[in-house]
Amino acid sequence: MSMYPSQMKAFKGAEPKTLGAVEIIIGTLTVTLSTIVYKLHYHIQREIIILILNGAQLLITGIVLVHAGRRPTKCLVGTSIVLQLLTAAFDIIGFGLMARHVPFRGESYYYRDTEFLVNGILGTLIGSLVLACIIGLVVALFGVYALSVSAIKEMTPIPNSTANPQYSAGGQTKSAVHAGN
Template sequence: MYPSQMKAFKSAEPKTLGAVEIIIGTLAVILSTIVYKLHYHIQREIIILILNGAQLIITGIVLVHAGRRPTKCLVGTNIVLQLLTAAFDIVGFGLMARHVPFRGESYYYRDTEFLVNGILGTLIGSLVLACIIGLVVALFGLYALSVSAIKEMTPIPNSTANPQYGSGGQAKSGMHAGN
């Protein structure tokens, strides 16, 4: 990667955002497991949230690693992982939104309605935050790979800064020899 690409990618603070994603993923796994133990009738939705939390942890680890030593491969992998994570966050948000406010069908569930509503609200908020982080990191990654590379590769006329692109002394001497 060019220095301007690394600077553009690191301006998004990928290590910090990766740590936040790891924390959100851990929180999602723990809270989803609690709801899974309390209420068995929403098992499919909760299993999807547990998988989403595991994916957030993996994505956060890759993002922290890419923040330390960015390469084109890691930045590209992060873009794909962040977009997949954002898609799964939206699915998880949709699945949980239909259960809020939670109402238990029997007397046993009525004792835990307040707890489950709080947990589901926290999960929805954390999924929205993770989706926003994923989209921001994906956009910064795309910016770093495209615009910064164009700036670095574009030769400046009459400059000796990038002779490998044809604006150095060899190109000038070739033009003068033909005149």
């Protein structure tokens, strides 16, 4: 299913390839940093597993967004919108789970050596989750705009306009008939 030129222009206005690359970088960063925290502290492993899954989802969403930016179709844009909204929801969940552990306080002497490191990693993870959520919502809004408003503009005939040549002949004959009366 192809898109109208105005739809492609509206969707590409959001720079989907660039935002997809940023999502891939954030996903890789999230998986890497979450794995480090997973190895360091066993008592927050359930929350970290959710962040690792969120990072994997960010990678997949970024790959789909880059592909949709190269060759946008209605199916890819719709898939991208759904994935972006799911990613934003998981980012909000991950943000909520991580925010309650900052600042991190170790329960034993062993954890006190790594408190500064874990606080920095958790702060970075929270910042990247917020950025990924914002990117997801912006791309979803641009995708919905591209699929709806731009298609309406393309399909709506403008009388006496040369913008849509398939409608202009009917508009000119109609105005010629009215001019003769």
